[in-house]
Amino acid sequence: MNLLAATPASVRQTPTVLIRGTGLLGASIGLGLRADGHKVLLSDPSPTAQAIAADIGAGTLLERTSAQTTPEIVIVAAPPEATAGEVAAALVRFPEAVVLDIASTKAEILNHLLLLAQDEDAALTRADLTRYVGTHPMAGREKSGPVAARGELFTSMPWVICPATDPSSGDQLSAPAAVEWAEEIGRRLGATVHRMDPVRHDESVALISHLPQIAASLVASRLQDAPVSALALAGNGLRDVTRIAASDPGLWVQILSSNARPVVEILYGLREDMERLIGTLEDPRAAGGQADIAQLIAEGNSGVTRVPGKHGAPPQSFAVLTVIVDDKPGQIAAVLNDVASIGVNVEDLRMEHSAGHQVGMVELSVLPGRRDELAEAMTELGWKVVLS
Amino acid sequence: MNLLAATPASVRQTPTVLIRGTGLLGASIGLGLRADGHKVLLSDPSPTAQAIAADIGAGTLLERTSAQTTPEIVIVAAPPEATAGEVAAALVRFPEAVVLDIASTKAEILNHLLLLAQDEDAALTRADLTRYVGTHPMAGREKSGPVAARGELFTSMPWVICPATDPSSGDQLSAPAAVEWAEEIGRRLGATVHRMDPVRHDESVALISHLPQIAASLVASRLQDAPVSALALAGNGLRDVTRIAASDPGLWVQILSSNARPVVEILYGLREDMERLIGTLEDPRAAGGQADIAQLIAEGNSGVTRVPGKHGAPPQSFAVLTVIVDDKPGQIAAVLNDVASIGVNVEDLRMEHSAGHQVGMVELSVLPGRRDELAEAMTELGWKVVLS
Structure with missing residues (x-):
């Protein structure tokens, strides 16, 4: 046929x-x-x-x-x-x-x-x-x-x-x-x-896939000689930013080489922002310096709100509540069973890692309108709930 | 007293x-x-x-x-x-x-x-x-x-x-x-x-907290004018790298200004790596170019393995298995109940987000020696399990 x-x-x-x-x-x-x-x-x-x-x-x-x-x-x-x-x-x-x-x-x-x-x-x-x-x-x-x-x-x-x-x-x-x-x-x-379109595709993946890969690798690369005492303070921020730095070098050589132009165009913009930040930090009390830093962080704020959430849905701010659990089998399931029995859907779930303690935190994202009700019901069921 | x-x-x-x-x-x-x-x-x-x-x-x-x-x-x-x-x-x-x-x-x-x-x-x-x-x-x-x-x-x-x-x-x-x-x-x-020591503290947080914040903000800032069609392809890589870009500009102006020297020293190294990458991508087929890219990714590989895991434990590679679930209340709890009944401890858990479908993936990290046993038992219990 x-x-x-x-x-x-x-x-x-x-x-x-x-x-x-x-x-x-x-x-x-x-x-x-x-x-x-x-x-x-x-x-x-x-x-x-x-x-x-x-x-x-x-x-x-x-x-x-x-x-x-x-x-x-x-x-x-x-x-x-x-x-x-x-x-x-x-x-x-x-x-x-x-x-x-x-x-x-x-x-x-x-x-x-x-x-x-x-x-x-x-x-x-x-x-x-x-x-x-x-x-x-x-x-x-x-x-x-x-x-x-x-x-x-x-x-x-x-x-x-x-x-x-x-x-x-x-x-x-x-x-x-x-x-x-x-x-x-x-x-x-x-x-x-x-x-x-193929060209549009390549520009898109340069931005949403190749740029994060490069950023993760550049940050992780700085950790090669970091003191263990510094790494012991690492939180979810560092873990999130560097996670994809574990990628395969052989594959990425081919990907970045074959998409060099769109990637380098984005890196030019990144370099410009970074040069401005370096200039500011070399003399942080100079006039306008603090405004420059605030602008970089604020631009990151507006960029990150554009990243779609689960299921490609429009970006949506979920309300987060954290449940503190013992670190043993079945605890997270017990949390989620109780959440389900309350009838609230969990939009996202993360485990909060931390150094030293055998206690875990389960971070639940839910629709903002359901959070307080859920927190109250979970507290009544005996869970330690943190809302911040 | x-x-x-x-x-x-x-x-x-x-x-x-x-x-x-x-x-x-x-x-x-x-x-x-x-x-x-x-x-x-x-x-x-x-x-x-x-x-x-x-x-x-x-x-x-x-x-x-x-x-x-x-x-x-x-x-x-x-x-x-x-x-x-x-x-x-x-x-x-x-x-x-x-x-x-x-x-x-x-x-x-x-x-x-x-x-x-x-x-x-x-x-x-x-x-x-x-x-x-x-x-x-x-x-x-x-x-x-x-x-x-x-x-x-x-x-x-x-x-x-x-x-x-x-x-x-x-x-x-x-x-x-x-x-x-x-x-x-x-x-x-x-x-x-x-x-x-205060100086060592500031160098440590410059690396494990301030650098990831800057990288996340720089990447997220590039998304401000990205086409919606590009953002629709975003996966967990982009989401992870940009998550902390949602931070408060006012606070970060004070943090970065007061730690300018240690931060800028790290940014010099980052800039050097980025300049080399830009040079390579401007002429990706030149002699040595591909080796440069491979080196950047490989250095990221060695850096990321140094990030401690849960509870400050030495970095450990967990084995990952993914369970495909319907996106409705109680499904993740049901997965974790079955995992607990099998007697395997979940070291980390992430929800895999994806565009369009009302199906979710729950990514479970477990000790490598327990993974195959868990996958087999979960499959027997009727779950769709993906091991890659």
Whole structure:
């Protein structure tokens, strides 16, 4: 079946999917699509990686499949720097298939494909690009390899679909049916689908993903030689800011290199703010210095209120109340049971860590209108409740 | 009773405490000490603030107390820039009292006091400083004012005790008994007491508190004009890095101004790393560029492993497993009940936020040796468990 003539909206169809690259994401896609009824073929330059992916049930090895079985969709889940080459090869080898990739940046891959399609000696033609759609599932990457794969990896996560677009004319190159299939794959894996231009996508992830990664790494890097006595004072602020500094250097070299321009543009702005702050702190009592500091913090205030909350809902200030519990199994559950029995929904929950004591704090975020009622009812039930 | 001759170790004593400054922290100290049996006097330049603090039970107004009632301990809980003046005034007015302050930075206040003690015209003498001990309770500051006060605010939080030290000779000025009383106050309020030199304290908080605050504000500030479509892709990474950007500008002007030198020294290092990264990203395919990026991320890796975990325990990698739940009251409690029934302790818990779907993910951190057993048992109980 040629998917360009068979949009997902028509009837429920389960095209055969080839996954090229069976690391964490490729194998997870395989598991998820098989669970959804698709026939999944697997291929990876590493015989071990593809064998493990097949063993855990992510699909059947392409090399063991009869030549008659051709994929209708190819998903390239290769490392970012290998992606454009793999997409081109798939478009040429499977001349009727829709080909998707899932790399973290999109414009550089598209530019690479457009160059290849211009090259008279290359087998790839510009017409082939109607079957290509770039995508970016924004799912966990802390672990790698097919062993860590799970079909539920994409549940509720954003999956950005970037139809190929001619950068000079702005014309969309991807066929509408190919884009619909890309979105359908994301939805079938439980993700929340967003459609975005490749350049806009890269600018967006530079800001909301690459910038925080750089900031976390820069801050964590300063801790390398910190005295243990200083680190012992660390609170949730430091833990929150540095958490993602634990990321994989190899992957981030590829991500930042392939999105260098949008990232560096943001860093210019950051550098300007930091230079101003350094100037102020070098002479903090000079005229205007205190106003400069106040402005930086105030600008951070306005920026952070724009970060959406849970479920992409508009940013909302929840009211927080803290329950003090003993640090033993079952205590948090007991808290939440009582909260549920009072009938209040917990919008967010954090454990407050602290040094030395075997006492924990459970921070509950609830709708502001419900907080006082909840605090009162929990106190009546014997909990130590802190409202600040 | 003169506390310099009556260390807390001797017998259980509950000295009369005057709290000067009845904002969130001052009023919380009052509530906590009263609950511990102390007589607490309150005083604040704002008649409203001190009246509210008295109304919520943090203590008795000093101005309504008979002249015979003199405090044996004075705790100055004024804004940072007013602290040194208030400490000096208290040392002079109550010539037998131990005087503590609780401002977020310590060296500048001590230097200010030493200057005042040198001034022949000032009433303060160097001998008075034997009764002064600087302290810094590292407790929540998101809300301000006595209304938000709670006696449990300091439970399990670090409280740094900084005996006054002559910066040139290094000799300790605070009397040992005064330092013991400062530590005792922290312990009686449930905090974990750390002892540290004022200069070392300021360097420590510059790194573990002021640097993350600046990084969070700088990143959040970049979001002010971000398109809504970009913000819709935000994940926990951005949320974690920017959370503390919601802090109070007025307070942070005072904190950063009073700790300008240690902070700016750290920012010089950060700027150097950032300049190198900008240079690399301006020409990411140049020789050595990719190695530079990898090095930044790797240095972040080594820094973040040094951040202590829960209860100040040595950094430990917990194994994470994620349970997918419906977003309705009681689901998280049900998860944790089952975890408790399996007998595994949850070391950390986070809710995974995601855009669009009414499905939540509960991320449980457990000792690595218990994870697989827990995952298996939870799956048997019917939960959707993701191990990656």
